[in-house]
Amino acid sequence: MQPGERAVPADDEGSxxxxxxxxxxxxxxxxxxxxxxxxxxxRGPWLTSILxxxxxxxxxxxxxxxxxSHAAYNPSLGMNAIVDxxxxxxxxxxxxxxxxxxxxxxQGLHVNIGLATIPFLLAKLWSVIPRLFAWPPASTPAQAIxxxxxxxxxxxxxxxxxxxxxxxxxxxxFKFNFVVAHYxxxxxxxxxxxxxxxxxxxxxxxxxxxxxxxxxxRADLASTxxxxxxxxxxxxxKPADPTITRRGVLAFAGGGALLLLVANAGQSIxxxxxxxAFLAPRRQVADDGPNxxxxxxxFRGAGVPEQAVGAGTYRLMLRGDGGERELSRQDLLxxxxxxxxxxxxxxxxxxxxxxxxxxxxxxLARLVGAEEAxxxxxxxxxxxxxxxxxxxxxxxFRDERSLLAxxxxxxxxxxxxxxxxxxxxxxxxxVHNTKWVAAMTFRSRA
Ligand SMILES: Nc1nc2c(c(=O)[nH]1)N[C@H]1C(S)=C(S)[C@@H](COP(=O)(O)O)O[C@H]1N2
Ligand SMILES: [Mo]
Numbered sequence: 001m002q003p004g005e006r007a008v009p010a011d012d013e014g015s016x017x018x019x020x021x022x023x024x025x026x027x028x029x030x031x032x033x034x035x036x037x038x039x040x041x042x043r044g045p046w047l048t049s050i051l052x053x054x055x056x057x058x059x060x061x062x063x064x065x066x067x068x069s070h071a072a073y074n075p076s077l078g079m080n081a082i083v084d085x086x087x088x089x090x091x092x093x094x095x096x097x098x099x100x101x102x103x104x105x106x107q108g109l110h111v112n113i114g115l116a117t118i119p120f121l122l123a124k125l126w127s128v129i130p131r132l133f134a135w136p137p138a139s140t141p142a143q144a145i146x147x148x149x150x151x152x153x154x155x156x157x158x159x160x161x162x163x164x165x166x167x168x169x170x171x172x173x174f175k176f177n178f179v180v181a182h183y184x185x186x187x188x189x190x191x192x193x194x195x196x197x198x199x200x201x202x203x204x205x206x207x208x209x210x211x212x213x214x215x216x217x218r219a220d221l222a223s224t225x226x227x228x229x230x231x232x233x234x235x236x237x238k239p240a241d242p243t244i245t246r247r248g249v250l251a252f253a254g255g256g257a258l259l260l261l262v263a264n265a266g267q268s269i270x271x272x273x274x275x276x277a278f279l280a281p282r283r284q285v286a287d288d289g290p291n292x293x294x295x296x297x298x299f300r301g302a303g304v305p306e307q308a309v310g311a312g313t314y315r316l317m318l319r320g321d322g323g324e325r326e327l328s329r330q331d332l333l334x335x336x337x338x339x340x341x342x343x344x345x346x347x348x349x350x351x352x353x354x355x356x357x358x359x360x361x362x363x364l365a366r367l368v369g370a371e372e373a374x375x376x377x378x379x380x381x382x383x384x385x386x387x388x389x390x391x392x393x394x395x396x397f398r399d400e401r402s403l404l405a406x407x408x409x410x411x412x413x414x415x416x417x418x419x420x421x422x423x424x425x426x427x428x429x430x431v432h433n434t435k436w437v438a439a440m441t442f443r444s445r446a
Contacts, residue, residue: 018139019139019140019141020136020138020139020140020141020143020144021136021138021139023136024135024136024137028133028135029135032129032130032132032133033133033135035130035233035236035237036237036238037130037133038129038130038236039236039238039239039240040236040239040240041224041225041226041236041239041240041241041242042127042224042226042242042244042246042249043127043128043130043226043227043234043235043236044207044226044227044228044230044234044235045203045204045206045207045227045230045232045234045235046207046208046211046216046227046246047127047216047227047246047249048124048127048128048207048234049203049204049207049208050213050216050246050250051120051123051124051127051249051250051253052124052200052204053204054120054250054253055117055120055121055124056197058113058114058116058117058120059117059157059189059193061109061110061113062109062110062113062114062117063186063189063190065106065107065109065110065113066110066182066186067089067091067186068106068110069103069106069107069110069347069429070083070091070092070183071091071092071093071095072095072102072103072106072107072427072428072429073095073429073431073432074092074094074095074391074392074393074396074432075088075092076092077375077391077392077393078375078377078389078390078391079386079389079391080390080391080432082177082179082180082386083179083180083183083184089187094393094395095393095427095428096395096427097395097396097399097401097402097425097426097427097428098426098427099426099427100342100343100401100426100427101343101345101353101427102427103343103345103427103428103429103430104268104343104345104351104353107268107345107346107347107349107351107429108265108268108269108345108349108351110349111164111168111264111268111348111349112261112264112265112268112349114161114164115165115257115260115261115263115264116257116258116260116261117161117257118161118165118256118257118260119252119253119254119255119256119257119260120253120257121157121161122253123249123252123253125154127234128234130233130234131150131232131233131234134147134233145195146195146196146199149192149195149196149199150192150196152188152189152191152192153189153192153193153195153196156185156186156188156189156192157189159181159185160182160185160186160189163178163181163182163185164182166178167182167348168264168281168348168349169281170281170348203232210228211227216246217245217246217247217250218247219245219246219247220245221242221243221244221245224242224245224246225242226239260279262276262277262278263277263278263279263280264277264279264280264349265277266280266283267280267281267282267283267294267349267350267351268349268350268351270351270352270353280350281348281350282294282296282346282348282350286416289411290408290409290410290411291408291409291411291413291414291416291417293344293352293354293417294350294352295416295417296346296430297387297435298416299415299416299419299436302380302382302385302387302388302435302436303382303383303384304380304381304382304383304415304436305381305383308381308436308438309381309415309419309420309436311328311329311330314328314329314420315327315328316328316329316332316404316420316421316437316438316439316440317438317439317440318364318367318368318439318440318442319368319439319440319441319442320365320367320368320369320370320373320441320442320443321368321369321370321372321373321442321444322368322369322370323368323369324368325367325368329406329420329421332358332359332404332406332420332421333406335359335363336359336360336363337357337358337359337406338357338358338359338360338400338401338403339355339356339357340355340356340357340401340403340424340426341353341354341355341356342354342356342401342403342424342425342426344424344430344433345429345430346429346430346431347429347430347431351430354408354409355408355409355410356403356405356407356408356424357403357405357406357407357408357410358403358404358405358406358407358421358424359403359404359406360400360402360403360404361376361392361396361397361398361399361402361403361404361423361425361440362397362398362399362400362402364404364440365397365398365442368442370442371398372444373394373397373442373443373444374393374394374443374444374445375391375392375393375394375397375442375443375445376391376392376397376440376441376442376443377389377390377391377440377441377443378390378391378392378423378432378434378437378439378440379434379437379438379439379440379441380434380435380436380437380438381436381437381438382435382436387431387434388434389434390423390431390432390434392423392425392428392432396425396428397425397442399425399426401425401426402423402424402425402426403423403424403425404421404422404423404437404440405418405421405422405423405424406420406421417435418434418435418436418437419436420436421436421437422434422435422436422437423435423437
């Protein structure tokens with residue numbers, strides 16, 4: 001008979017097994033529920049601790065920048081928030097306009113560190129997989145609560161990474177709204193992680209204290225032995241011979257992380273690295289002229305009516321407390337022009353810095369006596385979709401670098417980049433740099 005399959009005489013049952021354990025048959029079901037099924041000699045509290053520590057570093061960066069991105073959308077303004085602001089978490093603040101690269105860096109970290117974290121998440125899950133089949137599933141109510149938190153932690157983590165990767169690939173195989181689901185899953189993840197850390201910190205510290213924080217990495221294959229028996233059941237009862245060292249496991253996961261970084265980071269960093277990013281959807285650009293930088297949604301894709309952008313027909317509608325103005329593109333070109341080097345930084349993690357020229361938004365506010373307005377509501381000629389509008393804060397439209405851009409890199413904007421006019425604001429998420437602007441309404445909040 002195998003250890004862990006010990007059969008206890010029936011009359012012993014009541015006395016030996018207490019609490020919740022009595023709800024389950026004493027003998028574990030066959031297969032993965034038996035401890036002997038898991039035979040890797042590497043598993044144990046130390047290996048799980050080192051993988052967990054690296055993973056923690058990654059998820060702290062990803063969660064922080066994730067909630068920062070939500071704040072950067074200025075969810076309290078207009079319809080910026082798809083997550084209902086009434087039921088939002090109190091985690092937002094006035095998103096600044098400086099430094100202008102703030103959102104590009106924050107969101108670049110979110111996406112790229114997120115990708116690099118995936119191999120460590122998989123390695124960590126592999127290291128604890130016997131726990132998934134622990135028998136009985138819970139013996140005490142405290143254990144049941146802890147295991148529920150772990151179930152929420154694992155499922156929210158898998159959900160967040162899977163939906164995040166799908167989103168950066170512009171692939172939507174699901175019916176629910178990505179932003180809402182990703183946001184609330186993140187809230188569940190952070191809460192479950194807090195419980196998990198509270199429970200596991202003593203276990204981690206004990207593993208580092210007894211085994212040495214890094215000492216087990218020094219063992220070569222011949223001296224790779226299983227960890228001492230633990231109460232969590234991670235250590236194999238009948239270990240097989242090792243086929244890889246513990247440092248080999250870390251190097252394998254680290255190599256995967258590096259590969260994912262090379263495959264994607266170029267579209268966030270730009271320059272020659274962009275073409276190297278072999279898995280990044282925004283690594284290629286259609287032309288190499290002044291408008292040769294990534295396009296998120298094309299003119300055709302957005303369904304902007306062609307006649308609306310013609311020289312004879314295009315009018316920008318400006319509204320403010322001090323009146324209304326209608327301006328043709330010629331009128332706009334006759335106003336103060338300023339040139340600014342500013343990034344477009346998309347929530348999907350790619351960014352690109354270009355030299356934009358156009359009319360300062362503060363100048364447009366002045367034209368309709370709206371310098372003191374609280375916000376400006378921007379609408380596109382694009383007929384449909386949530387991306388056809390955005391609302392900018394007062395600090396954003398009053399920043400002297402904020403432009404209604406008419407030209408880029410010394411040429412007229414291309415149709416795909418928003419001709420006749422588009423918004424460019426420092427540190428603003430790309431999505432709110434509205435293209436094909438039709439109207440701007442400066443307004444005060446009641
Ligand atoms: N009207 C309109 N404006 C838009 C979009 C859009 O789909 N429609 N896409 C936004 C998004 S998500 C980004 S990242 C930037 C990308 O600008 P680009 O296509 O010029 O690179 O434009 C923003 N402006
Ligand atoms: Mo975007």
